[in-house]
Amino acid sequence: EIFPPRLLQRVRKEAVRFEELGAPARKKVFSFSFQPVPRFENRIPFFLQYLKKLQAERDLCYIYLSNTGTRQRLATLLRESEIPVLETESPLAVPPRSEVALLLGALPGGFSYPKEKLNFFAEKDIFTEEKVIVNRSSRRPFFSQFQDLRAGDYVVHTDYGIGVFRGLQRLEVEGKGREFIELHYRDGDMLLVPVEDLNLVQKFSKAGPGPELPPLDKLGTNTWEKTRTRAKKAVEAVAKELVELYARRRALKGHPFSSAGIWEEEFGKTFEYEETEDQLRSIREIRDDMEAERSMDRLLCGDVGYGKTEVAMRAAFKAVMDGKQAAILCPTTVLASQHLKTFRDRMVLFPVRVEALTRLQTVREQKAVVEDCRKGFVDILIGTHRILSKDVGFKDLGLLVIDEEQRFGVGHKERIKQLKATIDVLTLTATPIPRTLNMSLSGLRDISLIETPPRDRLAVHTVVTPFNAKLIASAVRQEIGRGGQVYVIHNRIEDIDKVAELIVKLVPQARVVAIHGRMGGPALEKRMLDFVDRKYDVLVSTTIVENGIDIPLVNTLIVDRADLYGLAQLYQLRGRVGRSSRQAYAYFLVPPYIELTPLARERLKALKEFSELGSGFRLAARDLEIRGAGNLLGHRQHGTMEAVGFEYYMKLLDQAIRELKGEPVEEENPEIHLKVDIRVPEDYLPQVNLRLNLYKRLASIEDLTEIDRIRQEAIDRFGPLPDPIENLLRYGALKHLAKRLRIRSIDRSEHRVVFRFRPQTPVDWSRVTSLLKRYSGSLSPEGVMSLALRGTTERVLLDETVGVLMELSN
Structure with a gap:
């Protein structure tokens, strides 16, 4: 008997029966025609359409979700x-009216059984945390991992120079299928680069706003060698200056904060959401910085x-627990007010006094706050540039938090610099300005990245279109119809009221209010708060809403004359919507395409391209290309960047800085010919960009732990790994x-297997003896080691080879 009697009764009563099991007895194989369900990658409108189609066909749908929220x-x-x-709660429940059943559970992947009209969806089939597997080391937060590389893009090969990417090619080499990237050079020259060597290829990123691209290099000549040598020399001079600057700053002693106490732990536990992995890592990095002897920046x-x-x-909170004061510097009054509410709500259970200093307060109120702050009675002071005024003092300031540094003028930045000298500084930003990014990229400013969106966040659907009254009316009506609110951004104060009148004319039922920066403080705040309290449906505003006002019900944004804004600004504005689980829409209204300047076209193209979640960094990278890499350390570097591209320039700078710091720099690329299948099969991953992304990451790893991370991500996203990918992962290691x-x-x-070592190898030769014995090996005086490995399959052979190198490197 397979089942005990009681269990047999339960199985008879509750088991799902599939008719195909009743096949003729002579059949040895029972085939279940299960199929995977589509993955919607956060494209909720498509998912809803698909569900409606299934319901129309009377299919049963079950969706498994990870938590009740x-x-x-x-x-x-x-x-x-x-x-x-x-x-x-029961997976056996049959919805009486073909409703969609929502259950709790960790289903690893969805499937359907068309014969029985059954469909099971997993949460990750609908919501996806990231579109492309991206996991970068902190030194290079946005070097292209090729997820956005397209045929026709310029690339830089370390050894051969600037060429054009034409696509992936499959070729048979020694009986094994291999993939190569095809690069074209001057006069029709072609180069095929094996995908395992993609660490030698960078995307060419323009360092200036002009449309012109550099001339292609010619294979077999020394033009690229000369360009590269010149670039290296220029970069070494910059690296020296930067490292000296960095050393001076590091030498400044700061206040080492105490390690986390019970209250800090309690404060962490009162957070109502689950922290994302990136949030937790950032919290750890900041805590370690604050507890160190030097000042945090x-x-x-x-x-x-x-x-x-x-x-x-x-x-x-950590600063306050150590008896220090903290100052939070915000670019706008409205954002300061919102931060005040957020901080107070979050710290209500703890003896922390939080105050704000903005123009919305009366002179008397401001004076009282300033006085208390100077005496040390205020623990956290939140405010606009008003807190940089000479009359504002602190008894014992320990931490300065700057929200969106690029919004402050030169004078304010000088004052911030004076404050920065001795205290810990944390700068928050969504799209960092290029100069800040340059410094962070060079590894000369500590950087923490939060790239993981909250679990059920959806990408904002972005539309770039000429002005169209019908479209505006329909967008506003659709949002109001689902109980939401709308932002309309118009940056000319002179005729902002006319725009508000136009909205009322187009959608008479809409309750519209307008605000701008020249309004009196109390009037501005009252209108803003009335909008938050849903007394209005549409807020017509200048870019005053750009920074930080968090209203989850606003899920449609309309920006008039979007071509006149900078990329960082457009990105910030778009970030004001899509802050809940609803699908959000952003409409960027522009003049007819032909009237746009080339710069405006580039900006809007970049914004549409990077509408996926967590794309702030790649967008900032594109901003560097469009606006020019800016003044890293003077304009003299601009020509060098133009010649080799921003990304390759940063790679050279990174290497030069690491050399000056005494860190190891691996320039040589080992040649490996093990005659094993190391391609990503097309039937496993048909999208070229995702295959390129996987190859590029594995070719560029800096730490063996990255291999396990990539393996987990690939299994999680695309399913069990076929043998060639398992081989590719081992090849990467x-x-x-x-x-x-x-x-x-x-x-x-x-x-x-024959290993040829360079003369400078750090191998401990005393370890080689045991390897030679074990594998009947030999070693020549020239550093050539030959071992008879025992592996009979490709995977075992790779494992043995990796094992040999692990033994030599321990």
């Missing part, structure tokens, strides 16, 4: 779209609404170790 939000979303819902970057404020609150050990080449001939 997500289930409630999805239930609301479905009901809004007139899709009936049944929240149930850290940049915290994260997309709008990704939880930077929570990280800043933890830092401020092998290449990383070979670089570290300064190995020139690794070749395979039948079961013998």
Whole structure:
């Protein structure tokens, strides 16, 4: 008997029966025609359409979600779209009226059984945390991982110079399928680069706003060698200046804060959401900086609404627990008011006094706050540039948090510099200005990245279109119809009221209010608060709403004359919507395309391209290309950047800085010929960009732990790994170790593997003896080692080879 009697009764009563099991007895194989369900990658409108189609066909749908909050939000979303819902705990429940059943559980991936009209969806089939597997080391927060590389883009090869990417090519080499990237050079020259060597290829990023691209290099000539040598010399001079600057700043002693106490732990526990992995890492990095002897100067970057404020609150709380004061500097009055409310709500259970200093207060109120702050009675002071005034003093300031540094003028920045000298500084930003990014990229300013969106956040649907009254009317009506609110951005105060009148004319039922920066403080705040309290549906505003006002119900944004704004500004504005689980829309209204300047076209193209979540960094990278890499340390560097591209320039600078700091720099690329299948099969991953992304990451790893991370992400996103990808992961580890050990080449001939070491290899030769014995090996005086490995399959052979290098590097 397979089942005990009681269990048999339960199985008979509750088991799901599939008719195909009743096949003729002579059949040895039972085939279940299960199919995977589509993955919607946060494209909720498509998912809703798909559900409606299934319902029309009378299919049963079950959706498994990870927690009750997500289930409630999805239930609301479905009901809004007139899709009936049944929240149930039992997977065996049959919804009486074909409702969509929402259950709690960790289903790893969805599937359907068309014969029985059954569909099961996992949470990750609908919501996706990131569109492309991206996990970068902190030194290079946005070097292109090729997820946005397209045929026709310019690239830089370390050895051959500037060429044009034409696509991926598959070729048979020694009986194995291999993939290469095809690069075209001057006069029709072509180069095929094996995908395992993509660490030698960078995307060419323009360092200036002009449309002109550099001339292509010619293979077989020394033009690129000359360009590269000139660039290296220029970069070394800059690196020296930067490292000296960095050393001077590091030498400044700061206040080492005490390690976390019980109250800090309690404060962390009162956070009502689950922290994302990036948030937790940023909190740890900031805590370690604050507890160190030197002053902190850290940049915290994260997309709008990704939880930077929570990280800043933890830092401020830590400062206060050590008896120090914290100052939070905001670019706008409205943002300061919002931060005041957020900080007070979050710290209500603790003896922390939080005050604000803005123009919305009376002179008497301001005076009282300033006086108390000077005496040390105020623990956290939040305010606009008013807190930089000469009359504002602190008894014992320990931390300065700057929100959106690029919004402050030169005078304010000088005052911030004076404050920075002795205290810990944390700068928050969503799209860092290029100069800040340049410094962070060079590893000369500490940087923390929050790239993971909150779990059920959806990408903002972005539309760039000429002005169209019907479209505006329909967008406003649609948002009001689902109980939401709308931002209309118009940056000319002179005729802002006319725009408000136009909205009323187009949508008579809309309650419209207008605000701008020249209004009196109390009037501005009253209108803003009335909008927050839903007394109005549409807020017509100048860019005063650009920074930080968090209203989850606003999910449609209309920007008039979007071509006149900078990229960082447009990005900030778009970040004001899409802060809840609803699908949000951003409409950028522009003149007819032909009238746009080339710069405006580039900006709007970049914004549409990077509408996915967590794209602030790649957008800032594009901003560097469009606006020019700015003044890193004087204009003299501009020509060098133009010649080799921003990304390759930064790679050279990074290497030069690491050399000056005495860190190891691996320039040599080992040649590895093991005759194994190391491609990403097209039937496993058909999208070229995702394959390129995987190849590029594995070719560029800096730490063996990255291999496990990539493996987990790939399994999680695309399913169990086929053998060639398992081989590719091992190959990535092998290449990383070979670089570290300064190995020139690794070749395979039948079961013998030959390792050729460079003279400067750090290998401990005393370890080699045991390897030679174990594998019947030999070693020549020239540093050539030959081992007879025992592996009979590709995977075992790779594992053995990796094992040998691990033994030599320990």
